[in-house]
Amino acid sequence: MEFRDLKAQYIKYKTQIDSGIQEVLDNTNFIGGKEIKSLEQRLAEYVGVKHCITCANGTEAMTLIMMAWDIKEGDAVFVPDFTFFSTGEIVSFSGATPIFVDVDRDTFNIDTVKLDRAINKVLEEGKLTPKVIIPVDLFGLPADHIEIERIAKKYNLKVLEDGAQGFGGSINGKKACSFGDAATTSFFPAKPLGCYGDGGAIFTDDDELTELLNSLKVHGKGDNKYDNVRIGVNSRLDSIQAAILNVKLTAFINHELEDVNRIYNVYTEKLKDVVETPVIPKGYISSFAQYTIKLKNKEERDGLQAKLKEDGIPSMIYYVKPMHRQGAFDEHYYNDSDFKVTNELCDTVLSLPMHPYLRNQDVERVFNSIKKFK
Structure with a gap:
């Protein structure tokens, strides 16, 4: 996958x-x-x-x-x-x-x-x-x-x-x-x-x-x-x-945006009672560059990523370090307490496979791996 x-x-x-x-x-x-x-x-x-x-x-x-x-x-x-x-x-x-x-916890x-x-x-x-x-x-x-x-x-x-x-x-x-x-x-x-x-x-x-x-x-x-x-x-x-x-623009217009949102709905229907799934406000459409879930804490997130890897399922963490902690910005002073949501997200988010060509059976495989871990 x-x-x-x-x-x-x-x-x-x-x-x-x-x-x-x-x-x-x-x-x-x-x-x-x-x-x-x-x-x-x-x-x-x-x-x-x-x-x-x-x-x-x-x-x-x-x-x-x-x-x-x-x-x-x-x-x-x-x-x-x-x-x-x-x-x-x-x-x-x-x-x-x-x-x-700092960012909104629901929308990122x-x-x-x-x-x-x-x-x-x-x-x-x-x-x-x-x-x-x-x-x-x-x-x-x-x-x-x-x-x-x-x-x-x-x-x-x-x-x-x-x-x-x-x-x-x-x-x-x-x-x-x-x-x-x-x-x-x-x-x-x-x-x-x-x-x-x-x-x-x-x-x-x-x-x-x-x-x-x-x-x-x-x-x-x-x-x-x-x-x-x-x-x-x-x-x-x-x-x-x-x-x-x-x-690729023709493909994107003709079906890819629609297909990726279909995959979003399949993912969310299966995962909504298992993990925190992406929140799309009313009137908004996402192009789903990533499908990102939230876990309870860093230990659970890292454990799930290890389980997915064991099952041959790739995943990514966006982002492991917030902007205000990047060494390149050390010359500026930032109060870590001003970024409570970002600090939490960096420890709890995990992005799952997501693209217009993902099959329903692929989503089922991801879901089964997460369900077994949970």
């Missing part, structure tokens, strides 16, 4: 994927080929925004936004404490200070009450200037973007939606990656929509921001790549990855 079965997906769409790659090879337009423009148009249309700007990976997508918004030393950027390292990393990389915020996403409190605390201390909120759509579930946008307007802050895990999710029909002033996603292979290497994208309705990002991602180009009007970076998605993504 695979944790996320990319091979099954490839076998199903092998003819289309191979054909798309071969067309790029035949045309030899490896950078900036027609596949890029087609993908950007399709992604923007699917998400429901005016612009999609592809780039090298999800981390650089966020970095480009920090550059475009001129986030720098002395600025405060608010990030959930329970997430992957890159969301905080790009803040420090810009010279700004990441302010970590940033706690909006604690977010409001954290912004007020920074304002009262007067050492930093609050600038940006980066909510993360963790495990495929969109954050509480309605309340986050209300808070952002209250304090005149920008919002960057980190949709690296959330592509395909939605709130009352509004798609992930369409919230905030800009949004980013990742095409890392294991993501809901992944390529066969690294890749990322930025989404926005802002025409001026789009123009600036298209310059920044190609060495700060002006009219052409040899007319450089600002300092930028080299961050482009290549044509082969775009060709792969064009095939």
Whole structure:
């Protein structure tokens, strides 16, 4: 059993994927080929925004936004404490200070009450200037973007939606990656929509921001790549990855999002009386980058993971260490007592195999292993 079965997906769409790659090879337009423009148009249309700007990976997508918004030393950027390292990393990389915020125990996403409190605390201390909120759509579930946008307007802050895990999710029909002033996603292979290497994208309705990002991602180009009007970076998605993504986007739209939610329902029906299962609020749809359960304590979690491994079932722990305890952020002071939920989650969460090609008998096998352990 695979944790996320990319091979099954490839076998199903092998003819289309191979054909798309071969067309790029035949045309030899490896950078900036027609596949890029087609993908950007399709992604923007699917998400429901005016612009999609592809780039090298999800981390650089966020970095480009920090550059475009001129986030720098002395600025405060608010990030959930329970997430992957890159969301905080790009803040420090810009010279700004990441302010970590505890998360909601049910959704795993940033706690909006604690977010409001954290912004007020920074304002009262007067050492930093609050600038940006980066909510993360963790495990495929969109954050509480309605309340986050209300808070952002209250304090005149920008919002960057980190949709690296959330592509395909939605709130009352509004798609992930369409919230905030800009949004980013990742095409890392294991993501809901992944390529066969690294890749990322930025989404926005802002025409001026789009123009600036298209310059920044190609060495700060002006009219052409040899007319450089600002300092930028080299961050482009290549044509082969775009060709792969064009095939996989069609599959994602046609059936994968629906299939992964069907698997979610099968899992939850079997496990709901055995362990704590994912909570999906009313009106929300998750794209289930991960299906994450909670155990009673670290000992039980680690014991179950060992049992699953013994039974040939892969599992993962996202995340074993909270952001505020990462050594890379040691220069900043964080009070451990401000992160009670995150600290608990790091000791109790376990992610089970989850992907659109998981079979009912696979879920049954996972369930039986958990039931025997419990």
